[in-house]
Amino acid sequence: MSKKKSNNFNLVLTKLITDVFEKSGNKPLNYKQVASKLNLHDDETRVLILEVLKEETRKGILQEPEKGKFILKQLKTFVTGKVDMTSDGSAYIVSDDEFEEDIYVAPRKLRNALHGDIVKVYVYAKNKGRKKDGEVVEILQRAKMDFTGIIKLSDRFAFFVPDDRKMLHDIFIPLDRLNGAKDGYKAIAKIVDWPEDAKNPIGEITHVLGKQGENNAEMNAILADYGFPLAFPDEVEKQAELIKEEITEEEIAKRKDFRQVLTFTIDPADAKDFDDAISFQKLKNGNIEVGVHIADVSHYVKPGSALDKEAFERGTSVYLVDRVIPMLPERLSNGLCSLRPNEDKLCFSAVFELDNDANVVEQWFGRTIIHSDTRFSYEDAQEVLENKSGKHSEELLKLNEIAYKLRERKFKHGAISFESVEIKFRLDDQGKPLGVYVKERKDAHKLIEDFMLLANKKVAEFIAKKGKGKQKLTFVYRSHDSPKEDALLSFSQFASKFGYKIDMSSGRETARSLNFLMADVEGKKEQNVLTQLAIRSMAKAVYTTKKHSHYGLAFDYYTHFTSPIRRYPDVMVHRLLELYLADGKSVNEEEYEKMSIHSSQMEKKAADAERASVKYKQAEYLQNNIGEEFSGIISGLTEWGMYVEIIANKCEGMIRLRDLNDDFYVLDEKNYCIIGQRRKKKYQLGDEVTIMVKKVDLGKRQIDFTLVK
Numbered sequence: 217m218s219k220k221k222s223n224n225f226n227l228v229l230t231k232l233i234t235d236v237f238e239k240s241g242n243k244p245l246n247y248k249q250v251a252s253k254l255n256l257h258d259d260e261t262r263v264l265i266l267e268v269l270k271e272e273t274r275k276g277i278l279q280e281p282e283k284g285k286f287i288l289k290q291l292k293t294f295v296t297g298k299v300d301m302t303s304d305g306s307a308y309i310v311s312d313d314e315f316e317e318d319i320y321v322a323p324r325k326l327r328n329a330l331h332g333d334i335v336k337v338y339v340y341a342k343n344k345g346r347k348k349d350g351e352v353v354e355i356l357q358r359a360k361m362d363f364t365g366i367i368k369l370s371d372r373f374a375f376f377v378p379d380d381r382k383m384l385h386d387i388f389i390p391l392d393r394l395n396g397a398k399d400g401y402k403a404i405a406k407i408v409d410w411p412e413d414a415k416n417p418i419g420e421i422t423h424v425l426g427k428q429g430e431n432n433a434e435m436n437a438i439l440a441d442y443g444f445p446l447a448f449p450d451e452v453e454k455q456a457e458l459i460k461e462e463i464t465e466e467e468i469a470k471r472k473d474f475r476q477v478l479t480f481t482i483d484p485a486d487a488k489d490f491d492d493a494i495s496f497q498k499l500k501n502g503n504i505e506v507g508v509h510i511a512d513v514s515h516y517v518k519p520g521s522a523l524d525k526e527a528f529e530r531g532t533s534v535y536l537v538d539r540v541i542p543m544l545p546e547r548l549s550n551g552l553c554s555l556r557p558n559e560d561k562l563c564f565s566a567v568f569e570l571d572n573d574a575n576v577v578e579q580w581f582g583r584t585i586i587h588s589d590t591r592f593s594y595e596d597a598q599e600v601l602e603n604k605s606g607k608h609s610e611e612l613l614k615l616n617e618i619a620y621k622l623r624e625r626k627f628k629h630g631a632i633s634f635e636s637v638e639i640k641f642r643l644d645d646q647g648k649p650l651g652v653y654v655k656e657r658k659d660a661h662k663l664i665e666d667f668m669l670l671a672n673k674k675v676a677e678f679i680a681k682k683g684k685g686k687q688k689l690t691f692v693y694r695s696h697d698s699p700k701e702d703a704l705l706s707f708s709q710f711a712s713k714f715g716y717k718i719d720m721s722s723g724r725e726t727a728r729s730l731n732f733l734m735a736d737v738e739g740k741k742e743q744n745v746l747t748q749l750a751i752r753s754m755a756k757a758v759y760t761t762k763k764h765s766h767y768g769l770a771f772d773y774y775t776h777f778t779s780p781i782r783r784y785p786d787v788m789v790h791r792l793l794e795l796y797l798a799d800g801k802s803v804n805e806e807e808y809e810k811m812s813i814h815s816s817q818m819e820k821k822a823a824d825a826e827r828a829s830v831k832y833k834q835a836e837y838l839q840n841n842i843g844e845e846f847s848g849i850i851s852g853l854t855e856w857g858m859y860v861e862i863i864a865n866k867c868e869g870m871i872r873l874r875d876l877n878d879d880f881y882v883l884d885e886k887n888y889c890i891i892g893q894r895r896k897k898k899y900q901l902g903d904e905v906t907i908m909v910k911k912v913d914l915g916k917r918q919i920d921f922t923l924v925k
Contacts, residue, residue, distance in 0.1 A: 230268055234277070237288045244285035295319065295339055296356060301331035309337050309350065317348050325351040328410050328417070331382035333360025361407045364437040366428055366915065367421070369399035369582045376405040376419060379441060379915065385416050393420035402426055402433040404440050412765045429914060431647030434832055435536055440823040444534055448545050452526045456545040459516055459552060468585055472561070474507060475587040478611060481555055484666050485593040490555040491781040493563070493588050494667060496611040503577060504570050504614060508671040509563040509586050511553040513780035514790040515807070517544070524787075528811070531818025534780035536829035538647050542782070549781050557591040564790050566671040566777065574621035581676055581793060597660035616659055619666040625719065626669070629750055630727040632771035633734050634751055637744045639866050641833050649837040652865040668778040669769065675789065676773035679796060680763055688763075689796055690805040692788045692812055694774045695764035697755035698723065707753040710888050714742055714902060727770065739865055742902045745851050749901075759785045759812035759819075761805050831917040834867040838919055841909045845924055850903045853890060854881045858899060860907050860921055869919030871907065876923060 236253045237245065247266040251257065256265070269286050274279040278286045281835075286852040296308040297319065305323035319337055329335050331611075334357040339350040361809035365378040367389070374394060376387040387405050389397075397403045402425040410417040423446070426433030436446055448456075495507035517523045527543050534541040542549040555561050563586050569578040590607060592600075600606040601616055627633065642651040657758040676693055683689035704726065708718035716733045719725040730750065737743045755770065766774035777793070780786035788811065792803065796849045852859035879892030880901075899905070907921040 220317055228729075229264065230272060233268055233272070234288060237278075237286075242287050244281055244287050246284045246286070250286075265829055286807050294336055294524075294777075295350075296334060296336050298330055299326075299329050299333045299335055299352075301384065303381075303384075305384050306507045307331075308453075309335065309352075312720060320349040321352060322349070327352040327355070328412075329355050330359065330385075331380075333357065334359075360443070362404055362422065362440065363407075364402065364425070364441045364865065367394070367397045367399060367401050369394075369397075375416075376403070376421070378405075381916065387419040387676065388414075388416045389419055389421060395421040395424065397421045397424045400428055402428050402430075402437050405439075428746065431538065434914075435647070435829060436827050438536065438828045438832065439534065439541060441828070442821045444530065444541060444821070444825065448526060449456055449522070451522045453545055453547075455522050456547040459547070463551060463562060463585065465563070471585045472565070472567075474509065474563075474565070474582075474584050475560060477507065477586075478608065479507070479509065479586050479588050480590040480592055480608060481557070481588055482592045482594060482597045482660060485595060488540075488554070489549045490588075490591070491553065491779050492668060493555045493586060494615065494665070495567075495586065495663070497614060499569065502572070504618065504619070505567065506570060506615065506667060507563045507565050507567045507584070507586075508667050508778065509555065509584060510671075510778050510786075510790075511555055511781055512562040512564045512790070513544070513553050514549070514564070514585060514794065515562050515583075516548060517787065519791065523548075525626060527784050528814070531815050532785050532822045534822045535826055537641055537826075537833045538643055538829075543784065544781060551801075553781050555586070555588050557588045560585055560587050564777075564780075564793070566675060568670065568674070570618055574618045574625065576670075576674065579678070581675065581678065581797060583794070588904065592660075592869055594658070594660045597663070598658050598868070601659050601663075612663075615665050615667070619659075619663040622666045622670060623662065626666075626770060627727075627731055630724045631694045631731075632727050632754075632768050632770075633731050634747060634768070634839075636812050637747070637866065639830060639834075641837070649833045652834075652837060652867065654866065672775055673769075673771050673773065675777045675793060676771075676775035677777075680773045682796060683802065688807050689792075689802045690761055691792055691796075692759055692761060692775060692785050692808060692900050693763060694757060694766060694776050695760045695762065696757040696766040696768045696774075697764065699754045703753040706886075707749055710749060711746060714746065716746075723767075741849055741904060744861060744866070745849055745902045748851070756820075758816040760816075761809045761812060783815075785812065787814075788812075807842065828917060831868075832914065835912050835914050835917050837865070838867055838869070838909050839912045839914070842912065843908060845906055845908050848905055848907050848921075850899060850901050850905060851885055853885075853888060853901055858890060860905060862907070863904075867919065869907070869909070869921040871921045871923050 232254055233250055236250050246267055247262060251262045251265050255767060273280055273286060276289060279289050280286055295311050295312040300308045300310055307321045307326055308318040309321060310318055319339055321337065323584045329352045333355055335352045336354040336356055337350040338353050339348060363375050363378040363380055363383055368375045368377060374389040374391060376389050378387065387407060389405065403421045404423040404425065405419040406422050407417045407419045425436050425553065439446060474495050476494045477497050479493050481490045481493045483490050493509040495509060497505050497832045499505055517527060530543045533543045544614050563584045565582065565584040567580045568576050571577055597612060600609050600612050604613060638655040640653055640655045641649045644650055677688055704720060708720060711718055711733060716736065719729040734747065737746050763773065765772050776783055776786045777789050778786065780790055788808065846862045846864060848860035848862045850858050851861040851868060857870045859868055859870050861868045873890065879894050879897060881890045881892050883890050890899050906924040908924050909919065910922045911920040
């Protein structure tokens with residue numbers, strides 16, 4: 217190696233070595249530990265690392281606190297990270313550089329950085345006993361520039377008050393940038409400028425949503441707040457309209473024809489898009505053939521098209537209390553791709569031959585054409601199952617029998633049964649809530665779910681086993697990690713206060729005892745609290761190209777294949793399955809991992825938007841109950857208050873600790889309770905209390921309760 221190349225290599229190595237110390241929090245490391253962290257294991261490079269460590273020590277960059285171990289004399293002063301804003305206007309910077317400790321930034325040192333922004337921070341030398349603090353020197357990436365909120369209008373100017381609680385600055389709106397917004401109206405504002413010496417950003421109104429409190433205005437504000445568009449771009453709508461409805465003989469010839477096989481759909485009574493159907497036929501050998509037929513979205517939505525790009529950006533359909541915001545335009549979601557009865561439809565199918573013990577004897581995956589004979593609502597199908605008579609009763613009863621066996625086997629292998637409560641509202645024509653009820657899940661729901669799980673599992677298994685080792689095929693899996701032991705232990709200790717025991721001796725025993733708890737708690741007042749806490753103790757399911765198992769379902773392989781109308785990962789899965797069935801080459805893993813991460817992020821945003829719409833309707837429902845008393849269960853605890861869920865209607869509000877004037881209460885996070893410091897009175901998560909509805913803030917979607925002694 218030439219001297220110049222050698223010097224350049226040493227410089228690069230020195231930079232890598234100092235980064236190792238930065239990222240490990242400047243812990244003392246020897247040359248072998250540094251080499252290991254750099255994944256460099258040959259003797260020659262290790263010796264070179266030791267030489268660099270000694271040379272940098274001589275220069276005063278490093279120091280040797282104990283023989284053979286080195287640290288940086290001074291940590292670098294700049295880091296990047298994400299802003300996590302607090303209610304008092306200060307922030308913590310969650311560092312991308314793997315610092316164990318978040319960096320505190322005082323309000324005056326934020327330099328107009330907002331919640332979620334990626335920033336560069338100057339970190340001050342840490343004084344003994346003080347938290348690490350710093351100052352924002354550069355905003356690298358804005359998290360968002362568009363906000364929903366309320367217009368406050370005066371004669372000479374207007375201010376826009378954002379809904380986002382983490383956005384602590386009102387936005388100044390010049391009168392010529394109101395775009396028709398009136399005082400008190402709900403709107404979307406975009407920040408267009410923020411002069412360095414200005415207290416408030418300057419913005420313009422981009423969309424007027426309507427009067428504050430109007431259902432459409434509030435629901436659209438929630439969508440916009442979570443980054444979902446309110447309409448499809450013209451180009452996307454036009455592209456959807458241009459797709460031909462006719463199914464050609466040429467296309468039919470490429471597919472397996474199921475039009476003569478009994479096929480039906482089972483969906484909610486108010487569903488408009490039917491993306492899955494079940495076919496059923498008895499075989500001569502006594503086995504049953506079940507076809508899981510899924511709308512062939514990828515036939516219509518081509519990679520790189522405007523339709524495809526829009527679907528990818530949205531990532532998912534969004535289900536608010538009173539509406540569905542589809543991932544695909546209505547022409548596709550409710551038309552071409554919807555498996556409506558008495559129409560020929562194109563599908564991608566998973567077809568299984570099952571014996572009497574619900575074992576899969578044969579399986580087939582491929583493109584099909586179907587003709588649904590009947591459209592069942594869940595209620596219709598349930599009636600047939602309960603009465604053991606009615607349309608297609610023989611087939612439905614046999615499918616239900618197989619579903620029970622599939623379910624039993626799944627739980628025997630360690631799957632966990634989480635039956636969380638789903639809240640629904642009865643709404644009037646204006647979207648005002650008239651009542652609240654809990655949606656029941658009966659056999660008809662579970663039957664469909666079990667066959668969808670079977671298809672998802674078997675598609676993932678087929679691809680995972682088709683390519684192994686160097687022949688591994690890039691695919692999109694649905695991954696669910698096992699829970700962290702400390703989270704599970706904490707939940708176990710809490711559940712024991714209600715008399716439930718969690719056996720954590722093995723994964724199988726943990727799952728078994730969790731299922732026993734879930735069955736035992738059903739219908740009891742503590743059901744929702746314990747179910748939600750159990751779910752929170754679990755890891756979150758995500759999309760990934762890594763072949764992880766699904767802990768909650770106890771499946772070695774799992775994917776999402778069954779809902780391409782409403783989930784973009786399912787579209788990716790269909791395309792990849794088609795490619796690999798034709799023995800195509802594996803696609804770029806890095807590219808698909810990025811798409812998977814985006815899909816997981818959009819799924820979370822959609823879930824958050826759905827929760828926000830529920831919170832809004834709960835607040836709207838209780839507006840007429842100010843001063844009324846209800847029995848409730850303590851459902852959550854924070855350092856500033858306790859959440860209580862009303863037993864009768866599942867609406868949740870907060871009792872603020874400052875309103876408990878009989879003592880000074882503090883949170884005992886470890887034991888899930890708040891305790892009075894003088895009298896030691898304790899309020900435990902799951903306790904039943906009587907509350908009075910004190911105040912409702914629709915804008916903030918907040919309900920305040922007071923405790924009735």
